[in-house]
Amino acid sequence: MMRADIRGVGLWGPGLEGWAQGRAVLTEAASFVPCPTDPPPPAILPANERRRAGPAARLALTVAEEALAGSGIAPATLRAVFVSSSGEGALVNSLLTTLAEPRAADQAISPTLFHNSVHNEAAGYWSIAHASRAPADSLAAHDASFANGLLKALAEITVEGEPVLFCLFDAPMPFPLSACRRTDFSFAMALLLAPPALRAACPLARLAGGFIPRPAPLTPPRLPALAALTAGNPAAQSLALLEALARRETRRLTAPLFDGHLALEIAPEI
Amino acid sequence: MKPLPITAWSVVSALGIGAAATLAALRARRSSLTENDFAPASGGGFIGRVAGVAGHHLPGAFARFTCRNNLLLDLALRADGFEAQVAATARRVGPERIGVVLGTSTSGITAGEAAFRQRDPASGALPGNFDFAHTQDFFSAARYVRAALGLAGPAFVVSTACASAARSFVDAAQLIAAGVIDAAVVGGADSLCHMTLAGFAALGLISPFPCRPCDAARAGLSIGEAAGLALLERDSEAPFALLGYGESSDGYHMSAPHPEARGAIAAMRDALARAALQPAAIDYINLHGTGTPANDASEDRAVFEIFADQTPCSSTKGFTGHTLGASGIVEAVIALLALHEGFLPGCLGVTRLDPSFRARVLLDNESRPIRRVLSNSFGFGGANCSLIFGRAG
Numbered sequence: 245m246m247r248a249d250i251r252g253v254g255l256w257g258p259g260l261e262g263w264a265q266g267r268a269v270l271t272e273a274a275s276f277v278p279c280p281t282d283p284p285p286p287a288i289l290p291a292n293e294r295r296r297a298g299p300a301a302r303l304a305l306t307v308a309e310e311a312l313a314g315s316g317i318a319p320a321t322l323r324a325v326f327v328s329s330s331g332e333g334a335l336v337n338s339l340l341t342t343l344a345e346p347r348a349a350d351q352a353i354s355p356t357l358f359h360n361s362v363h364n365e366a367a368g369y370w371s372i373a374h375a376s377r378a379p380a381d382s383l384a385a386h387d388a389s390f391a392n393g394l395l396k397a398l399a400e401i402t403v404e405g406e407p408v409l410f411c412l413f414d415a416p417m418p419f420p421l422s423a424c425r426r427t428d429f430s431f432a433m434a435l436l437l438a439p440p441a442l443r444a445a446c447p448l449a450r451l452a453g454g455f456i457p458r459p460a461p462l463t464p465p466r467l468p469a470l471a472a473l474t475a476g477n478p479a480a481q482s483l484a485l486l487e488a489l490a491r492r493e494t495r496r497l498t499a500p501l502f503d504g505h506l507a508l509e510i511a512p513e514i
Numbered sequence: 515m516k517p518l519p520i521t522a523w524s525v526v527s528a529l530g531i532g533a534a535a536t537l538a539a540l541r542a543r544r545s546s547l548t549e550n551d552f553a554p555a556s557g558g559g560f561i562g563r564v565a566g567v568a569g570h571h572l573p574g575a576f577a578r579f580t581c582r583n584n585l586l587l588d589l590a591l592r593a594d595g596f597e598a599q600v601a602a603t604a605r606r607v608g609p610e611r612i613g614v615v616l617g618t619s620t621s622g623i624t625a626g627e628a629a630f631r632q633r634d635p636a637s638g639a640l641p642g643n644f645d646f647a648h649t650q651d652f653f654s655a656a657r658y659v660r661a662a663l664g665l666a667g668p669a670f671v672v673s674t675a676c677a678s679a680a681r682s683f684v685d686a687a688q689l690i691a692a693g694v695i696d697a698a699v700v701g702g703a704d705s706l707c708h709m710t711l712a713g714f715a716a717l718g719l720i721s722p723f724p725c726r727p728c729d730a731a732r733a734g735l736s737i738g739e740a741a742g743l744a745l746l747e748r749d750s751e752a753p754f755a756l757l758g759y760g761e762s763s764d765g766y767h768m769s770a771p772h773p774e775a776r777g778a779i780a781a782m783r784d785a786l787a788r789a790a791l792q793p794a795a796i797d798y799i800n801l802h803g804t805g806t807p808a809n810d811a812s813e814d815r816a817v818f819e820i821f822a823d824q825t826p827c828s829s830t831k832g833f834t835g836h837t838l839g840a841s842g843i844v845e846a847v848i849a850l851l852a853l854h855e856g857f858l859p860g861c862l863g864v865t866r867l868d869p870s871f872r873a874r875v876l877l878d879n880e881s882r883p884i885r886r887v888l889s890n891s892f893g894f895g896g897a898n899c900s901l902i903f904g905r906a907g
Contacts, residue, residue: 343712344627355717363674371764378762378763384673420630
């Protein structure tokens with residue numbers, strides 16, 4: 245098993261607008277009132293970029309900033325792994341619509357829309373926002389994005405011996421792509437993960453994980469209403485992990501990784 | 515880092531199918547670029563098109579994966595004995611111990627483009643036979659290769675624009691070093707599509723003539739398509755290995771390189787440090803060298819900063835075109851061919867080297883034994899990746 249400390253957390257989903265609200269819902273201190281909304285534009289971006297960045301990148305940066313806040317880790321040298329099944333799918337949908345219009349070939353598509361449609365848009369804006377020179381990766385694995393992405397982040401922490409920001413997000417795509425790939429609402433979470441050897445302060449929790457080549461189902465969160473969210477956005481597969489973190493539980497979790505699974509163990513710091 | 519052996523590789527580009535065809539075209543200094551007949555009105559310029567893609571077919575069981583990008587990947591799977599080497603490795607270590615990490619920027623978007631042209635006029639719906647998950651979806655490339663090779667380890671797509679395939683080496687090397695897997699299929703593909711041709715045209719980056727990286731009169735890029743694969747295996751016998759990797763972000767702009775090339779410099783220094791090599795140990799540098807005025811000038815600055823005017827460098831995009839997310843694997847295979855053959859390809863199409871350049875740019879092919887090659891890949895979002903390949907021993 246690969247190990248990391250959880251030093252920060254960020255969350256945005258329906259009725260889970262930020263970690264304070266999310267933790268209250270996940271611990272059943274507050275009731276769950278799902279109301280899909282988009283986060284406010286991330287203040288960290290310069291005004292021009294804030295206006296230009298697509299909805300998925302804004303979502304990703306919101307949770308990334310929340311995980312960073314209070315972690316005591318400098319963002320300019322922080323490695324990042326951004327993970328999303330569909331990236332900036334809404335912009336891709338828009339570009340494909342334009343390209344299919346009659347005589348669209350004569351119409352230039354928006355250059356900004358085009359360079360923002362790359363999967364690593366969020367990673368790019370993150371590094372621009374912090375003038376960061378550290379690597380910022382951008383990964384996709386459809387319904388196994390959570391498991392493969394977290395596995396890769398844990399491997400990077402283990403091998404490089406440095407903290408990694410893990411940011412998982414997906415935003416709905418408009419019609420007609422919405423009919424091909426279900427994403428019912430925006431959902432994003434981020435974990436600021438650090439190698440245990442770098443422990444400077446008391447982490448929020450300790451995490452261990454590894455790939456097991458045998459099938460296992462997704463561990464759902466306990467509240468049925470929250471468990472229902474896991475089918476509506478691939479990033480919401482992280483909800484049981486967030487629940488264990490919120491409740492300060494010691495818990496074993498599994499997430500499907502094709503014909504195998506990601507096995508996770510989370511424990512509160514003692 | 516411990517050198518990571520590369521036990522098989524394959525490549526498909528407009529230069530041809532397989533390493534031998536690629537090498538022959540490089541030796542003959544034959545450009546593959548032709549007038550843009552793929553989407554002439556959206557972009558113009560010249561393209562590097564792989565012949566025979568449309569006539570290729572995926573094996574029957576995998577027909578749902580059919581799209582230009584996966585057809586290119588399938589051609590690469592069948593080339594250079596790649597499939598057989600993966601099968602042999604899978605028998606030895608087990609299919610669950612082999613990961614698949616592939617780079618692509620637009621995956622099977624041509625399937626989506628076709629589907630959007632066939633929307634139902636009344637409802638606007640896409641045609642019922644459009645299989646998004648197996649074609650356009652980013653992950654489709656890795657999903658296809660994993661299925662076609664019968665592998666059972668972790669798999670994902672890395673999509674950091676034009677640094678994607680180079681980055682796949684890094685992500686896989688980390689999974690192997692962490693003990694998650696013993697081997698990995700890396701590389702990737704990008705295919706000609708209206709989106710990138712029109713998009714780069716909208717950014718004003720398409721050259722009206724075949725691209726001429728490092729030329730004083732260079733005017734942009736020519737887009738090509740390609741697929742390539744490499745098999746990385748810990749503790750195996752192979753003549754060549756990945757000796758180091760370096761990654762960085764520019765943290766500057768989504769589509770323009772850092773004018774002082776700080777990110778590119780950081781990536782190359784990081785790769786040298788990880789390989790525990792001094793700059794003088796590098797015998798040849800394969801530049802990202804897209805042919806845009808800004809990219810080549812910025813990269814020259816970065817190379818000169820580290821290597822002064824000592825190390826021969828060139829861009830091979832005058833041969834292949836810029837194969838975007840696949841360029842990292844195309845140029846990794848060219849690096850391996852350079853090592854194997856003792857052959858350094860010079861830039862193609864240069865009539866006058868940019869007089870402001872200070873690095874040692876090769877304009878003609880050279881033959882001599884070499885031990886180590888550094889390959890650069892830079893992408894939108896300010897994603898930089900440098901890889902060092904060399905003799906394993």
